[in-house]
Amino acid sequence: MAVASITQGGHDSHGEIDQLYIETRELRLQGFLLFLVSDCVLFSSFIFAYLYLRNSGQGWPPAGINRLDVAFAAVNSVVLFGSGATMHYALENWKHGNFMKFAWMLIFTIVLGVGFLCGQGYEYTNLIFHDHVSWWGSGIFGASFFTLTGMHGFHVFVGVCYLTVLLLQSAGGVYTKDKYFGLTAGTLYWHFVDVIWVVLFSIFYLL
Amino acid sequence: MNLVTIEHIVAVAGGIVVAVVAFYALYKDWKTPGVENNVFRLMLLLLGVGAVIALLAGLGILGNFPAKAA
Secondary structure, eight states: OHHHHHHHTTOOSOHHHHHHHHHHHHHHHHHHHHHHHHHHHHHHHHHHHHHHHHHHSSSSSOTTOOOOOHHHHHHHHHHHHHHHHHHHHHHHHHHTTOHHHHHHHHHHHHHHHHHHHHHHHHHHHIIIIISOOOTTTSHHHHHHHHHHHHHHHHHHHHHHHHHHHHHHHHHTTOOOSSOOHHHHHHHHHHHHHHHHHHHHHIIIIIO | OOHHHHHHHHHHHHHHHHHHHHHHHHHHTTTOOSHHHHHHHHHHHHHHHHHHHHHHHHHTSSSOOOOOOO
């Protein structure tokens, strides 16, 4: 059904629905971008609080806490950034009417997103049980690290669920070649999650 | 070859691939009109920068801190 609708270019019998879509698309896009901006403000406030606290203390990381594992985090970052690239090409394939390529790219994106979450889980496990760093008992470092990366991880989890829904919707024929705002919003959200990780990776692992 | 070396190799190789893909996508979409495409370009640029940062971390140029004295 999805293949049929994508090749037909979305010119169905629901003319008034098409008109409504065209009229409201810009508004929905602006609304979604405002949501991303508000999310950006949320992350920014936590990031600046972390940087302020970090620079107000003596030495970083605090005594008794080892530096984070940069090599593993770099691999995990590449996994997440790779998912951003596959998501971009998923949307491009949809725009060009290649449903199968779109579906595979979206599946790759979901798998890479799950891979990133597994990597983060592995890192948390190592930190908590091996290095004895915890959210509640390691001062500013533990609190800020687990709060920010946990908040980001939650966003990735929501993104994975969102992309899975988009995959099912697109397979069910919800979107057409001309009407695919949900896919655009999903791509924007996933890119946003990637970009936030660029900042978090830099401030926690490389500074 | 130990695990850390493998992690560095994967980070470098993955960083190169993702950076090339991101910057190529940015180049291809450079003149596409529309608000969302402006945002996509910004996101792709930052994605490429992130991949380069991960690549440099994999090479040990960034984040290569000396071990702390016990």
